[in-house]
Amino acid sequence: MTTTNPKRISQRELESYLWGAAVLLRGLIDAGDYKQYIFPLVFLKRLSDVYDEEHAAALEVYGDEELAELPENHRFAIPDGAHWADLRKVTSNVGTALKAAMRAIESANPDTLTGVFGDGEWTNKDLLPDSTLSDLIEHFSTTTLSVANLPEDELGQGYEYLIKKFADDSGHTAQEFYTNRTLVHLMTMMLQPEPGESVYDPTCGTGGMLISTVAELKRQGREWRNLRLYGQELNYGTSAIAKMNLFLHGIADGHIAHGDTLAKPAFLHAHGRLRTFDVVLANPPYSIKAWNRAAFTKDPYGRNMWGVPPQNRADYAFLQHIAKSLAPRTGRAAILLPHGVLFRRDEATVREGLVESDMVECVLGLGEGLFYNSPMPAAVVILRTQKPRERRGRVLLIDASKEVARERAQSFLRAANQTRILDAYQTFEAIDGFAALATLEDIRQRGYSLAISSYVTSSTRSGATAEGVSLESALVNWRTAADESDRTVADVLALLGEVAPK
Numbered sequence: 001m002t003t004t005n006p007k008r009i010s011q012r013e014l015e016s017y018l019w020g021a022a023v024l025l026r027g028l029i030d031a032g033d034y035k036q037y038i039f040p041l042v043f044l045k046r047l048s049d050v051y052d053e054e055h056a057a058a059l060e061v062y063g064d065e066e067l068a069e070l071p072e073n074h075r076f077a078i079p080d081g082a083h084w085a086d087l088r089k090v091t092s093n094v095g096t097a098l099k100a101a102m103r104a105i106e107s108a109n110p111d112t113l114t115g116v117f118g119d120g121e122w123t124n125k126d127l128l129p130d131s132t133l134s135d136l137i138e139h140f141s142t143t144t145l146s147v148a149n150l151p152e153d154e155l156g157q158g159y160e161y162l163i164k165k166f167a168d169d170s171g172h173t174a175q176e177f178y179t180n181r182t183l184v185h186l187m188t189m190m191l192q193p194e195p196g197e198s199v200y201d202p203t204c205g206t207g208g209m210l211i212s213t214v215a216e217l218k219r220q221g222r223e224w225r226n227l228r229l230y231g232q233e234l235n236y237g238t239s240a241i242a243k244m245n246l247f248l249h250g251i252a253d254g255h256i257a258h259g260d261t262l263a264k265p266a267f268l269h270a271h272g273r274l275r276t277f278d279v280v281l282a283n284p285p286y287s288i289k290a291w292n293r294a295a296f297t298k299d300p301y302g303r304n305m306w307g308v309p310p311q312n313r314a315d316y317a318f319l320q321h322i323a324k325s326l327a328p329r330t331g332r333a334a335i336l337l338p339h340g341v342l343f344r345r346d347e348a349t350v351r352e353g354l355v356e357s358d359m360v361e362c363v364l365g366l367g368e369g370l371f372y373n374s375p376m377p378a379a380v381v382i383l384r385t386q387k388p389r390e391r392r393g394r395v396l397l398i399d400a401s402k403e404v405a406r407e408r409a410q411s412f413l414r415a416a417n418q419t420r421i422l423d424a425y426q427t428f429e430a431i432d433g434f435a436a437l438a439t440l441e442d443i444r445q446r447g448y449s450l451a452i453s454s455y456v457t458s459s460t461r462s463g464a465t466a467e468g469v470s471l472e473s474a475l476v477n478w479r480t481a482a483d484e485s486d487r488t489v490a491d492v493l494a495l496l497g498e499v500a501p502k
Contacts, residue, residue: 009143009150014158017143018042019165024135029127035166036120036237037128039159040102041136043116043244046145046155047076047105048084053146077108087137094133095122115258116247118240152250153218156211159248163206163241181208182413183366184281187334187380188212189422190362193279195223197330200277202261202284202321204231207242209281211249229254230277232266262291262317265301274301274325280333280383284318286376287338291317306353315341316350323359323383331385332361339365339377342450352448355395355440359383362396362425365452367404367411377401379452382425395443396428398435399456433457 009017021038029037051074058068071077080086082101090097102117121127145155160181193199193213201209210229217224229251233239239258246254257266267275291314296304303324309316315337322333341347342363354360362382384391403417413421424435436455446454 007149011154011157014150014154015161018158018162021136021139022165024132024139028132035241036118038162039241039244040117040120041140043248044102045084045140046248047078049145050147051076051078051083053148076105076113079104079108088141091134092130094130095125095128098122098133116240116243118237120237152248156245156249159245160208163208180412182418183336184209184212186413186418186421187281187336188216189418190382190425191279191281191332191334193217193227196226197278198228198230199279199281200267200325201231201281202318202325203282204233204242204256205238207231207245207256209283210254211245211251212281213279214249214251225252227253230267232257232259232261234260261321262314263295265321272300276325276327276331278327278330280322280325282318282322282333283336284315287313287315306357307350309350310346313347316347319354319381326383326385329386333383335381335383337379337381339379342379342452348448351450355443355448358387358393358440359385360395361387361391362398363450363452364398364421365401367401391428393440395438396425396435397438397450397452397455398424399452
């Protein structure tokens, strides 16, 4: 038990409390690894404090210690020796005790908590000496993380704060576990998740996109507890954080799998077909090269229906996986992708199949900086298996490159930016200089390019070129093309055994 008296925790106090633990790790481990140690400790502390809270409530009802300990009075089981209070008594080999407690809790809750604490090197005393771990335990012991003190929504918000802080601290590699939340909110609003639906993220990171669907239904005052959430994540430690994140947001029906979605998708029907979902939100890793293209050419799940992407870019492998994972009647997806997928020549065949499927409902071009810690422009592709009749055979293209705010070197979408984009999407009409409607024949005539500047033009917008393409859009296309050219040169030099000049 903690020594402090329980009290309601403000968001500012929570953020200071959580970040205080990271300060204790500074200089010992890389900032990118903070999450492997702080998140499991927060979760272990929360489990213990909630267990105590449930025990006290049951004791008040029954007036009997043994009855208060019964499993039906507790959401999770905590075995003897694995409670936070037990760990505070440990003075040597603290990491060994922590690891044993975490594994004992996982084993005692096999249906819900398997693998939830990740694979941190708790027993490595060179990395985490006993003194540091004891300091962390005592730091977290200063506050009681009961539900009464800290409701699930508020603890979840604190968790999101910590995820972003870690992303800021660890630099450009952070995109694996953090996606700009204002953009995620927009993508969620565009898909309009409904109570009772299934939601899937094939590269879920820490689960933020899945949680956004819950947050949206809560915002609308609608039932959210019956959403069924599914995610898969390649990084084991990050998948564990996603599990914790869902629990800390009060989400009971969440399913997070660890593994490579392209090589071994986790969610299948009994007869081996891919499971399908109502809503898919995804930010796949950008243009990865280390994937099994040869296996994808003979994919047993039929995810190569439009073709096989080039080895140096798996973007369209993820996109086809998502398309194949959409429910036949209700399926819709919002996928955050690098801008180049809209027009790169070596993906033209796959893009042609995508366009001809008539699943593309909207292509949204965004300003620079909305990929975390990257200046690269982003695009959101909206897919829908059953478009409304009036939208069939047509694609809405939105140039929202100017709909972005920047503060303290961070790019984000203000509410006004989100509203303008969302209104254009829902209205589904051409808007001079902002949105265009293209028929499938229009796209065929452009060689299946979805480059937004080829469609969205304005005779009145300042800075427009003679062809009607905005200067900003032209610069975005030029920068993207230059980036792709640099990648191609680097690939060729690598094959020759040379090093590309910087």
